[in-house]
Amino acid sequence: MPTQADGTRAPGPYHERSFYNPGWADSRARFLIVRLSPFRDVERSAPHGFLYREMRAAMPDAYIDFSFFPASRDRSREAVDGVPTMRGVASARPAADFDAIFISNAYTLELVNLVPSLAGSGIPATRKSRELAEAAPGGKVRYPLIVLGGSNAMASASVYDEPSGDSIVDAVYFGEGEGAVGALAVAIAGLPAASRRDAMPGIGSEVAGFWACASRGPVSQAKAIQDGYPLAPPPVFAGEEAGTVRLEITRGCPSFCTFCFEGWERKPYRETPIEAVLAEARSLKARTGASTVELASYNFNAHSRIVDIIKGLHGLFDVVNFQSQRVDILARSPALVRFEIAAGKRSFTVGVEGISARARSYFNKELSEADLRAVLGRIIGEGAREIKLFYILSGFEDGQDITEFSAFTGWLRAAVAERPAGSRPRVMVSAGELIRMPFTPLSYEGLILDPIPYRAIAARLKEITGHDGFEYRSPESFDEYCLSQVLALSPPGSMALLLAMAGHGYVYDRSLSKGAWIFAKGWLDARDALGATFIGEKSRDYPFAYPFVRPIASKDVTWERFRDARAARERHSCLGASCAGCGACSDGERAFLEAHAIDTVSESDMHDIEAIVAAKRRPQELYIRAALSRASAQAHPAYAAAQFLCGLYAVVPSIVSVVWRAEDAFLASSEGLERLPGAWGDTCYRLLSSKPLDVATLETAGYVVVEQAPAPERVQIRIYLPGTGLSDAVRLVSDFMTAAAMPFTLLKTAGETRFAISGKGLRKRNVLEAAVVAECVAEVPTESPGGYSIALACGPKYDLGDLATLAAKRRIALDLHVALY
Numbered sequence: 153m154p155t156q157a158d159g160t161r162a163p164g165p166y167h168e169r170s171f172y173n174p175g176w177a178d179s180r181a182r183f184l185i186v187r188l189s190p191f192r193d194v195e196r197s198a199p200h201g202f203l204y205r206e207m208r209a210a211m212p213d214a215y216i217d218f219s220f221f222p223a224s225r226d227r228s229r230e231a232v233d234g235v236p237t238m239r240g241v242a243s244a245r246p247a248a249d250f251d252a253i254f255i256s257n258a259y260t261l262e263l264v265n266l267v268p269s270l271a272g273s274g275i276p277a278t279r280k281s282r283e284l285a286e287a288a289p290g291g292k293v294r295y296p297l298i299v300l301g302g303s304n305a306m307a308s309a310s311v312y313d314e315p316s317g318d319s320i321v322d323a324v325y326f327g328e329g330e331g332a333v334g335a336l337a338v339a340i341a342g343l344p345a346a347s348r349r350d351a352m353p354g355i356g357s358e359v360a361g362f363w364a365c366a367s368r369g370p371v372s373q374a375k376a377i378q379d380g381y382p383l384a385p386p387p388v389f390a391g392e393e394a395g396t397v398r399l400e401i402t403r404g405c406p407s408f409c410t411f412c413f414e415g416w417e418r419k420p421y422r423e424t425p426i427e428a429v430l431a432e433a434r435s436l437k438a439r440t441g442a443s444t445v446e447l448a449s450y451n452f453n454a455h456s457r458i459v460d461i462i463k464g465l466h467g468l469f470d471v472v473n474f475q476s477q478r479v480d481i482l483a484r485s486p487a488l489v490r491f492e493i494a495a496g497k498r499s500f501t502v503g504v505e506g507i508s509a510r511a512r513s514y515f516n517k518e519l520s521e522a523d524l525r526a527v528l529g530r531i532i533g534e535g536a537r538e539i540k541l542f543y544i545l546s547g548f549e550d551g552q553d554i555t556e557f558s559a560f561t562g563w564l565r566a567a568v569a570e571r572p573a574g575s576r577p578r579v580m581v582s583a584g585e586l587i588r589m590p591f592t593p594l595s596y597e598g599l600i601l602d603p604i605p606y607r608a609i610a611a612r613l614k615e616i617t618g619h620d621g622f623e624y625r626s627p628e629s630f631d632e633y634c635l636s637q638v639l640a641l642s643p644p645g646s647m648a649l650l651l652a653m654a655g656h657g658y659v660y661d662r663s664l665s666k667g668a669w670i671f672a673k674g675w676l677d678a679r680d681a682l683g684a685t686f687i688g689e690k691s692r693d694y695p696f697a698y699p700f701v702r703p704i705a706s707k708d709v710t711w712e713r714f715r716d717a718r719a720a721r722e723r724h725s726c727l728g729a730s731c732a733g734c735g736a737c738s739d740g741e742r743a744f745l746e747a748h749a750i751d752t753v754s755e756s757d758m759h760d761i762e763a764i765v766a767a768k769r770r771p772q773e774l775y776i777r778a779a780l781s782r783a784s785a786q787a788h789p790a791y792a793a794a795q796f797l798c799g800l801y802a803v804v805p806s807i808v809s810v811v812w813r814a815e816d817a818f819l820a821s822s823e824g825l826e827r828l829p830g831a832w833g834d835t836c837y838r839l840l841s842s843k844p845l846d847v848a849t850l851e852t853a854g855y856v857v858v859e860q861a862p863a864p865e866r867v868q869i870r871i872y873l874p875g876t877g878l879s880d881a882v883r884l885v886s887d888f889m890t891a892a893a894m895p896f897t898l899l900k901t902a903g904e905t906r907f908a909i910s911g912k913g914l915r916k917r918n919v920l921e922a923a924v925v926a927e928c929v930a931e932v933p934t935e936s937p938g939g940y941s942i943a944l945a946c947g948p949k950y951d952l953g954d955l956a957t958l959a960a961k962r963r964i965a966l967d968l969h970v971a972l973y
């Protein structure tokens with residue numbers, strides 16, 4: 153992000169208004185929400201947005217910022233420049249300036265990045281070292297309090313060292329945060345300044361699920377205490393997902409798969425009423441300018457009103473995406489596949505998990521071979537383009553299991569072949585090693601950290617799928633599986649391992665640093681941490697990590713389910729059936745689950761969805777002039793389009809339910825980005841809607857409606873060259889004009905260098921007039937003061953793509969402003 157001449161950070165896509173922040177100095181408290189993965193990898197996920205909404209609703213006067221783990225290239229550059237690893241994307245302030253850091257931990261391997269993030273931000277890596285530093289004479293040092301939560305919190309025990317009581321973070325939040333995170337933020341902001349650390353454990357009595365690491369528990373995993381959605385709008389980030397909102401329609405999981413972390417950690421299954429879902433969808437659309445909605449629930453098709461929800465969302469949004477669904481529900485609701493295909497779904501992800509009936513019983517998958525084939529037959533028959541089959545390998549699969557798998561893929565090949573050539577789905581098979589997650593039945597199972605049994609099974613599956621014409625993938629490397637497994641169950645010494653790994657520079661960024669597992673294994677072996685007690689099958693009273701955490705589902709039931717799994721005894725889900733006594737429900741929740749009925753699709757539903765989707769192929773169209781800001785031009789076009797719609801909806805709310813999407817029809821269109829790269833200034837949006845928009849209403853609101861996308865005869869362009877000298881500026885334009893066969897003569901006067909373009913050059917109708925002028929425009933962000941600008945008048949064939957490429961090669965920063973009207 154550029155810096156202005158006065159040393160302050162220039163406004164970029166994440167200027168403070170993006171997150172509704174007060175001024176830094178005026179804020180009541182300052183919170184940094186941290187993801188331990190790079191932005192590109194978590195852009196599509198919702199937890200950090202959820203955290204923000206909860207905190208913002210509770211504390212409108214807090215400064216809330218975000219930080220993402222820097223991607224590899226940025227890490228190297230920032231290390232050289234001394235930039236802190238964790239810093240706010242809006243404030244650009246280092247993590248150490250905040251009052252508290254909320255880490256949203258989504259999966260176990262992310263924890264490898266925790267210590268490097270702290271160390272790279274000048275924050276001591278353990279709680280006790282921070283306390284010591286703060287207690288030093290003078291008392292000038294004050295580090296932010298660090299709270300870890302998120303879907304991996306129950307498997308985050310490697311951040312805590314039980315024998316010493318030390319920890320990497322200051323507190324952990326276990327469980328669902330709906331209705332609690334805001335109260336937690338308020339409680340942290342209210343801690344007495346002089347004794348915040350001492351007072352921290354007291355928050356546990358106000359906020360269920362909160363555990364200050366300085367205390368030894370016990371703590372109960374929290375269940376959402378709020379049914380509705382957070383009141384604050386979600387943050388909009390300047391990435392390609394800016395036009396997508398994620399909407400949770402159900403909470404928790406009704407299944408009891410023995411391997412599944414979410415199935416045990418997120419209980420019970422709950423539904424948001426359709427009225428609240430659709431109201432929230434409309435509100436999200438109005439407040440973010442989104443045109444795509446994605447159902448963010450584990451098992452969206454379990455919702456008892458899923459058909460009406462999909463229809464309702466399709467009426468509101470241009471695109472409705474839904475992915476994670478239960479296969480057994482597809483089997484029991486036969487027309488659902490056809491409905492989903494009619495609603496635009498083309499790719500189906502099917503979690504088969506076990507390669508045979510026996511393996512599926514072990515996983516308590518409740519999926520018979522007959523149901524699996526019936527569902528896949530429907531998916532293929534209805535014309536899906538892609539089928540992804542996910543499997544989990546326990547390492548115990550034998551020849552009989554593999555023979556059964558082979559019979560299945562043979563059947564699948566024949567089923568696919570029945571489709572006409574050209575309309576057959578692409579089939580991908582993915583099989584990963586089973587991680588025995590804590591608090592699940594299979595946490596008691598023995599571990600296999602030896603690649604040989606897995607490799608033998610995977611090799612056979614790959615051979616079989618390849619023979620049947622399908623693609624085969626392994627989702628992660630064996631090293632990553634091993635480290636995930638070990639950290640998830642956290643043998644003694646795991647926290648010291650994380651510290652040691654950070655000391656050797658190991659991180660996880662899409663893959664684990666080379667040699668990380670070999671180092672970790674050697675380190676743990678040297679301390680005898682991977683002995684038979686940890687690796688072998690565990691007894692009922694095995695001392696698992698986080699022994700003081702009371703999970704939402706009873707440990708007795710978890711143990712019983714392990715015994716069932718070993719005996720291949722499947723137990724039914726309580727969805728629409730009787731309670732199995734896991735202990736997660738209130739009376740009302742139990743009654744809801746027992747009475748639950750899955751949704752079905754009528755002919756009228758099919759007719760409705762087909763009509764909505766058909767209408768989207770014939771949208772109403774209208775063009776509106778707009779200004780693309782410099783900050784938005786730096787971001788993905790989806791961000792600018794969402795910002796434009798957001799502004800439009802704010803002044804003309806009546807069109808929220810009618811407009812499907814907006815797309816830039818000039819500067820940030822694909823052609824515009826090629827011909828005028830990175831330009832800001834006058835542009836135009838194409839609006840697509842289900843009904844004609846009232847032009848008079850738009851004009852009254854101050855918008856200028858035009859008949860078509862701009863096809864200008866003349867474009868005024870000013871290119872600011874911050875920090876570039878006259879000779880470099882003239883050479884840049886000269887070389888560009890020469891390469892583009894636009895001969896010219898240079899005319900130098902006191903204030904400018906003019907390019908008199910020959911007749912041959914003018915006939916190209918690209919650059920018509922050009923001059924380099926001495927000009928330092930005050931509002932232009934600049935790394936160094938001074939500079940020149942290029943004033944251009946271009947014809948209808950304007951194209952400055954090569955000029956931008958040339959400037960990039962010469963490391964000349966361009967700031968390109970376009971005026972049309």
Ligand code: SF4
Nearest residue numbers: 726731732733734737
């Ligand atoms: S308490 Fe009973 S009804 Fe509720 S999730 Fe557990 S098994 Fe199902």
